[in-house]
Amino acid sequence: MKLRPPDWPLPRPDAIHHIVEDFLTDWTAPNAHILPLRRFLENCLSTDLRNFFAESCFLFAFTHQKLPPSCQQGYVRMQGLVGSQELRHHAVQAGLLQDYT
Numbered sequence: 001m002k003l004r005p006p007d008w009p010l011p012r013p014d015a016i017h018h019i020v021e022d023f024l025t026d027w028t029a030p031n032a033h034i035l036p037l038r039r040f041l042e043n044c045l046s047t048d049l050r051n052f053f054a055e056s057c058f059l060f061a062f063t064h065q066k067l068p069p070s071c072q073q074g075y076v077r078m079q080g081l082v083g084s085q086e087l088r089h090h091a092v093q094a095g096l097l098q099d100y101t
Contacts, residue, residue: 015044055087062096 017040042049048068057071091097
C-alpha cells in the first residue's frame with residue numbers, strides 16, 4: 001500500500017485487518033477469527049456490535065446516550081423487553097421504579 005503511486009485509483013485505507021487463511025482454516029473459531037474481526041469492525045464503526053438481551057438494552061437506554069445497534073434494531077422498535085421479577089428488582093435498585101410491594 002505504501003509503494004502505490006499517488007494517482008492510484010483506490011483510496012488508501014485507514015485500517016487493515018489481517019487474517020491467516022488456508023484450506024484448513026476454521027472460520028467459525030470464536031477467539032481466532034470472529035472476535036478479532038468483530039473488534040476491528042467495532043473500532044472502524046465506533047460502536048458495539050455485540051448482541052444484547054432486552055434487559056441489558058433497557059439498562060443501556062437509561063444509562064447511555066448511544067445504544068448498540070442490536071438494541072436499536074430490536075428493543076427500541078418494540079421487539080424486546082420481557083418483564084420479569086429480576087428485571088423489576090434491577091429497576092428498583094437502580095431507582096428507575098418504585099417498589100410497591
